Amino acid sequence: MKGFLERMQWKMAGAMQGRRGADSLSNTLVVAGIVCLVLSVLPHMGLFSWPALALLAYALFRTYSKNIAARDRENEAFLRATEKPRRALSIGRKKWENRETTLYFKCKGCGQELSVPRGKGTLRVVCPKCKTETVKKS
Template sequence: MKSFLQDMMMNLARWMQGRYGNDSLSNGLVALGIIALLLSIIPGLDALSLLSFACLAIAIFRSLSKNFARRRKENDAYERVMKGPKRTYAIAKKAWAYRSTTRYFKCKGCGTALSVPRGKGTLRVVCPKCKKETTRKS
């Protein structure tokens, strides 16, 4: 049985040579497709099953494509769009993890996330990006 599975994996690897494979955009499309499929179970949201099918079909098409330049360009555009939400999520996750020892806030000048240690009284904070000075209670 083990040699059969190994042979199957080798055949699949050989077939995938020269094809684009998975990237961030394909993974995002698969996740969106699965979420849409799960939501389509709710009565009244039947149209989401079509969205789910379309997302999964596009993800498979992208993975099997041989046009590397076009797929890379699409993925780069996706990465540029997702840079902001990923950064916001990372800051929120960090703020939640260190909520007992650190207080996070945004600079009023440029919007950069700043932090001060909790329990130190009123502190003067200088933004490293725009050099705006803020007084903040920790």
């Protein structure tokens, strides 16, 4: 059985030679396709099976494509277009992870996200962007 699996692994590696493989855009397409697929199972939502099929087919096409330069350009355009929401998501995740040790707040002058360690008493914070001074109880 182990030999069979190893042979399959080698065959897969051979089949993927010179192909693009999965990237951020393909992974996002697969997730969107699965969401559409789940929606299509719900009553009166059957129409979602078409975008699900299209998204998954396009993700497969991109993953097995041999035109690596074109797929790279598509992926870069996708990453550029989604930079802001991805950054907001990553900041949100960081805030949630550090919620017990760090206090996050926005600068009153420019809206820049600032942070101070919790439990250090009253702190004077100077915004690095606009130099507005804020007194914050941590």
